[in-house]
Amino acid sequence: MTGIAEAPGDAAFRTEIRDWLETQLSGDFAGLRGSGGPGREHEQLAERAAWERRLGEAGWIGIGWPDARYGRALSLAQQVIFHEEYARAAAPGRLGHIGEQLLAPTLLAHGSEEQKQRFLPGVGSGEVFWCQGYSEPDAGSDLANVGTRAVLDGDRWVVTGQKIWTSLAHVSDWCFVIARTELGSKRHAGLSFLLLPMDQPGITVRPIVQLTGTSEFNEVFFDGAVAAAGDVVGEAGNGWRVAMSLLGFERGVSTLGQQIGFARELETITERARVNGAADDPVLADRIVSAWVDLQVMRHTALRTLGADAARDAPWAANVSKLLWANWHRRLGELAMAVEGPAAAVTSGLPYELTDEQRLFLFSRADTIYGGSNEVQRNVLAERHLGLPRDRA
Amino acid sequence: MDLSLSEEQRDLRDAVRSMLAKAAGSEAVRAAMAAPSGRDDALWRQLTGELGLTGLAVPEELGGAGATFAEVAVVLEEVGAALLAAPYTSTVVVAEVLARFGDAAFLPALVDGAVGALALAEPGDRSWPPRIGCAAARGAEGWLLTGSKAAVPDGGAADVLLVAAVDDRDDALFAVAGDAPGLARVDVPLMDQTRRAADLALDGVPAVRVGGADAAAFARDVAAVAAACEAVGTGRRALERTVDHLRTRVQFGRVLGSFQALRHRAADLFTAVEAAASTARYAAGVVATAPEELPVVAPLAKLVCAQALSDVAAEALQLHGGIAITWEHDAHLWFKRAAHVQHTGGSPEQLRRLLAPAAGL
The missing domain is CATH 1.10.540.10 (Acyl-CoA dehydrogenase/oxidase, N-terminal domain)
Structure with a gap:
């Protein structure tokens, strides 16, 4: 048994995307296999931008957007198939996924017709990249503590403040930002969801050098940056609801694809353990089997959360899945190093060229922090799904 | 599925x-x-x-x-x-x-x-899958089983026993009536008193051959899946009761569940139980639709669900506090059940060794 229940036509769809990827990744884009993605976002940026345009031309962006005027409104099963095949082919890490998977569903749910017509085609063609301006130095896990301000001045918003941990801001054309638009408002009230072009004098992007020595996150400074008055999504002051609804768009269609990538990482480590003798250590062998076991459990959980009655059967899916994969991937990084033994301490070159195992070990520490830290996930589970009270003395 | x-x-x-x-x-x-x-x-x-x-x-x-x-x-x-x-x-x-x-x-x-019962393990054997020493011989009127079985779940009350035995070639599975001549059963006292088990002594017991090694393996796997599903139910209930306690018990002027140290443990247990439940459900589906996957999926489900139950039962005791150490409270029943599931039908270490080839080792 593989994957989720498939309908007539799904097998042909799988063949279509598989063949297309094989052709592309053997031709012009042969050098892009395995490039990019978390911990590797600094790789081959120009080539990956060209790849996004190729995806767009072929109609592979926005396949799950529910409005057929902009996307293809494909079934859940076909979206899963796309992500599985994409991962199986080791196709490059996406540059356009923030626009495709976060901004577009938000516009489709809350945007005006004018906004959809203006922004969605650029995302769908792979030509316009977006970044997400949510976190701030004082608003990380406590996102409602946003301090970036926007003041309406005639026909434009003037934005002042700072965002941080903004993935891919340095290659993005636009940014969606949560900013405080009502003076003196607190917490979730008085926020707005604004759309800003990145190429303007009021915006400065500063890459953050991460523990790997490379950069994919940035600080973004807004100093009198400008958004058109009409480029607020939903109503002004209603930004929290718009921003949060975005979290509900993820139904886990990419999860099975993500797990194919995880399986490949684990296979590489397992093979390495067989070759270098690490697998002869029964304790290490036991850890490898445990990692494999937990990956199967994640797969079964993903299949369950993609079931027809999942909304009722597994309303906790997003939080449970995040905790499971983030913890699993972090442990995998530790396992990769353990399998290497003393060689784990030696890099592959100067100035700071990390091995794949080292990169996994180091960057996977971010997994349990970004996208809602483990602690935030546990609080949400406790409050929403276990009915426990908030932690207020 | x-x-x-x-x-x-x-x-x-x-x-x-x-x-x-x-x-x-x-x-x-x-x-x-x-x-x-x-x-x-x-x-x-x-x-x-x-x-x-x-x-x-x-x-x-x-x-x-x-x-x-x-x-x-x-x-x-x-x-x-x-x-x-x-x-x-x-x-x-x-x-x-x-x-x-x-x-x-x-x-x-x-x-x-x-009542049915499945008799696999034998006295003195701690291997998994169990080594079968019970012998099946052809008699004039059919198969006759001779040997012994240890702590067979529900073996004392069973009207039909499925017994693993070695025939002239390999492991095989036989059906034996509870009142068959030559069958002696002695109840075994268990730490988990919600269960019953019996030792069997078979001395030329007439039996019907159900199938060969594949039937014996299928029986072992279905038992593992059933144990997994049952463990999920126990774990989920133990967690619900524990969360109820956290929601209502007041100390230091606030309910326990408002302490993040405790809420987070409850959230981790919830994650473990629901993830295990997903695997148990997958395994149950496999019994019906893809039995060729059972040799891997059944031990996997048993391993994962027994561990989830063990984690929940241990934490249920701790989070309930002193009351959980009493006979009166149900916490010890969950804890004893968890131990029973964990230590019978293959230990976690044995099951992981069994899964090593599937994991690429």
């Missing part, structure tokens, strides 16, 4: 749950624990003959409901949640094996209240 519970499955779950809430609450479980038979006979008749729950996955022409093991799994979770002291799990495992491997003669009785 859709792994989310369908509306019909939810209805089945709710019906069994409310029935067991009335008939198999903590007092009833304790009464059954103390009874020599280890069960409430009236409740067993209701579950089997009246409701037909042991025949859910038995074909209709043999008196069953014609559903699948996925529906049996729904009941198993409720049976585990209630810590039902009755031979339900053993019986549905035997029914599933007989429905698949052909000896239909016993099935109508199993649907109608007869």
Whole structure:
């Protein structure tokens, strides 16, 4: 048994995307296999931008957007198939996924017709990249503590403040930002969801050098940056609801694809353990089997959360899945190093060229922090799904 | 295979749950624990003959409901949640094996209240899969079994026993009637008193051959899946009761559940239980639709679900505080059940060794 229940036509769809990827990744884009993605976002940026345009031309962006005027409104099963095949082919890490998977569903749910017509085609063609301006130095896990301000001045918003941990801001054309638009408002009230072009004098992007020595996150400074008055999504002051609804768009269609990538990482480590003798250590062998076991459990959980009655059967899916994969991937990084033994301490070159195992070990520490830290996930589970009270003395 | 519970499955779950809430609450479980038979006979008749729950996955022409093991799994979770002291799990495992491997003669009785038991492990053997020493020999009128079996779940009350034995070639599986000549049964006292087990001594016991090594392996795997489903039910209930406690118990002027140190542990247990439940459900689906996956999926499900239950039961004790150390509270029942599941049917270490080839080692 593989994957989720498939309908007539799904097998042909799988063949279509598989063949297309094989052709592309053997031709012009042969050098892009395995490039990019978390911990590797600094790789081959120009080539990956060209790849996004190729995806767009072929109609592979926005396949799950529910409005057929902009996307293809494909079934859940076909979206899963796309992500599985994409991962199986080791196709490059996406540059356009923030626009495709976060901004577009938000516009489709809350945007005006004018906004959809203006922004969605650029995302769908792979030509316009977006970044997400949510976190701030004082608003990380406590996102409602946003301090970036926007003041309406005639026909434009003037934005002042700072965002941080903004993935891919340095290659993005636009940014969606949560900013405080009502003076003196607190917490979730008085926020707005604004759309800003990145190429303007009021915006400065500063890459953050991460523990790997490379950069994919940035600080973004807004100093009198400008958004058109009409480029607020939903109503002004209603930004929290718009921003949060975005979290509900993820139904886990990419999860099975993500797990194919995880399986490949684990296979590489397992093979390495067989070759270098690490697998002869029964304790290490036991850890490898445990990692494999937990990956199967994640797969079964993903299949369950993609079931027809999942909304009722597994309303906790997003939080449970995040905790499971983030913890699993972090442990995998530790396992990769353990399998290497003393060689784990030696890099592959100067100035700071990390091995794949080292990169996994180091960057996977971010997994349990970004996208809602483990602690935030546990609080949400406790409050929403276990009915426990908030932690207020 | 859709792994989310369908509306019909939810209805089945709710019906069994409310029935067991009335008939198999903590007092009833304790009464059954103390009874020599280890069960409430009236409740067993209701579950089997009246409701037909042991025949859910038995074909209709043999008196069953014609559903699948996925529906049996729904009941198993409720049976585990209630810590039902009755031979339900053993019986549905035997029914599933007989429905698949052909000896239909016993099935109508199993649907109608007869008890089934699966006899694999033998005295002094701590290996898994168990080494089979029990011998099957051809007699003038059929097979005769000679040997012994250790702590067979529900073996004392069983009307039909499936016994693993070695025939002239390999491991095989045989059906034996509970009242067969040459069969001696001695009850074994268990730490988990909600269960019953018996040692068997077989001395030329007449038997019907159910199948070869594949039948013996299938039986072992279905038993593992059933144990997994039941463990999920127990774990989920133990967690619900623990969360209730965290929601209502006040210390330091606030409810315990408002302390993040405790909330986070509850959230981690919830994650472990629901993830394990997903694997148990997948495994139950595999019994019905893809048995070729069972040799990997069954030990996987047993491993994961027994661990989740063990984690929850241990934390349930700690989070309930002093009351959990008393006989009166149910926490020790969950904890003892967890230990029973964890240490029988393959230890975590043995199951992981069994899974090593699938993991690429």
